[in-house]
Amino acid sequence: MSESDFEVPAGIDVLRVFLGPDGRHGNALGVVRDGRAHQDPASRQALAARLGFGETVFVDDPERGHVDIYTPGLRLPFAGHPLVGAAWLLDLEVLELPVGEVFARQDGEFTWITARPEWAAPHTLERYGSAAEIEALTGPPPGDGRLYAWAWEDEAAGRVRARAFPRRDDTVVEDEATGAAALLLSAELGRALNITQGRGSQLLTAPAPDGTVEVGGRVSLAAVRARR
Incomplete structure (x- = not known):
């Protein structure tokens, strides 16, 4: 349908x-x-x-x-x-x-929230060698827990290619866009990211000195x- x-x-x-x-x-x-x-x-x-x-x-x-x-x-x-x-x-x-208060703001065509990484559900952040490897995935690799598969498209520019597989007991096989995982990846890398996930969704992130991370999108x- x-x-x-x-x-x-x-x-x-x-x-x-x-x-x-x-x-x-x-x-x-x-x-x-x-x-x-x-x-x-x-x-x-x-x-x-x-x-x-x-x-x-x-x-x-x-x-x-x-x-x-x-x-x-x-x-x-x-x-x-x-x-x-x-x-x-x-x-x-x-x-x-x-978990607490989540602050939000509008900035042109983007809506942003500010949150703490410890609020997000745990994800396995698995780095791949290239964006082509991410795109070639046909389904969730074997394993338990939420998987966020990612690779640099352009490391200098902070551009990332990613896909997310919840691997949980419900109907969702792959998440098209996962703000919590983007938040965790941005916190781990300590830098702002421009993530293309799934079929072509875009997520932006920006870590702050106080340990919070902003996540934004359209x-x-x-x-x-x-x-x-």
Whole structure:
């Protein structure tokens, strides 16, 4: 089924986060504007599984920026692309999460969040010899845990080619754009990065002296039809 034919329940916005420079690609995100309609964790988990996006955000307080994040198989205390998307959609400067406050800002066509690397779920950051090796991957290599496969496209310019494989027990085989992994890689390398991930999504990062990392990208509403 094409994206334009995809049906979602009314009251859910579908975004694409970390679009490429041409406005294509990006990672799909569901945003439930009124989290009160799904108050208990079981109801939220069931809806996230039914939608099948990499993550779904439930907005519990749009003014304070209190949000709750679920993948199809588990709840997350922090994730990058849901927070970039929610900050853009709700025009928020602060998002409240169990790990702490995440600050957000708009800069032209980019939305940025600031977070700490220790908030992100652990990823294996595996460096490959070339961007061509990354593109040649046909699926997740054997192993457990989240894998972020990356290689330099242009080390001097901070340009990286990457792909992410959650390798977790839900429906997501490969993440098109993974803000948490980009944050971890930027922190490990200690430098700003311009990452091309998946089919052509773009993620920008900028580490700060206080140990935080900014992650930014473009966001747009996806063309979907609501089911009423």
